[in-house]
Amino acid sequence: MAAQRADARRNHARILAVARVEVAAHGAEASLEQIARTAGVGSATVRRHFPSRRALLEAVFHDRIETLCAQAGDLAGAADTRTALVTWLGALTEYAASAQGLATALAEAGVADAGPAHVNACSAKLSEAADPLLRRAVHAGSVTPGVTIADLVALVAGIVLVTQDSADPAAEADRLLGLAVAGISPRQ
Incomplete structure (x- = not known):
């Protein structure tokens, strides 16, 4: 398996950091679109790193x-x-x-x-x-x-x-x- 690109690692870390804040504020139903906007990435990027809401919550x-x-x-x-x-x-x-x-x-x-x-x-x-x-x-x-x-x-x-x-x-x-x-x- 190839190493993850530096920008992909940064996106993952940024998405996760934003998700922690959003989940803390809004619970399990935190908006994935809001997480993407706040992290400065597209919703497809969020889904590429976390294919489901459950995967994102598990990471949080x-x-x-x-x-x-x-x-x-x-x-x-x-x-x-x-x-x-x-x-x-x-x-x-x-x-x-x-x-x-x-x-x-x-x-x-x-x-x-x-x-x-x-x-x-x-x-x-x-x-x-x-x-x-x-x-x-x-x-x-x-x-x-x-x-x-x-x-x-x-x-x-x-x-x-x-x-x-x-x-x-x-x-x-x-x-x-x-x-x-x-x-x-x-x-x-």
Whole structure:
């Protein structure tokens, strides 16, 4: 594969920088045309670098998703499996509440059940990273059997979506997560 031309790399970086600002301001439905105009490129250039809205959102959220995945790995060996899982879910909730558009992107992953073309890379990475936390918690008896990471990611996305217009969205999302966790993982 040939190296990307310098101007193409600059366009990619500029589009991504503008997309981060636009998604932060307008969420997952940020205008691709506005992103192109602000980045000083044509909409075809945006689509060449990011063939779909999902691809653009995945790039916008990539670094933080990687951080959440690393955190899941760090927590995987914790002695208290329930606390490890709840800590990770809290971090996911906190980030999703602060990152306009992430909850929408994660929620869409839960309903897109039509094969590999609809797989959300953010959701897939989070699921792969957090699955060991859940498996250990279920094995230890601290989480109800049958709960899946997809369930938990969908739960977090739903909580964040319904609290986004609250006076303090992060605090309300955290409160609701606590209620949900008590239901799926009652203290022993």
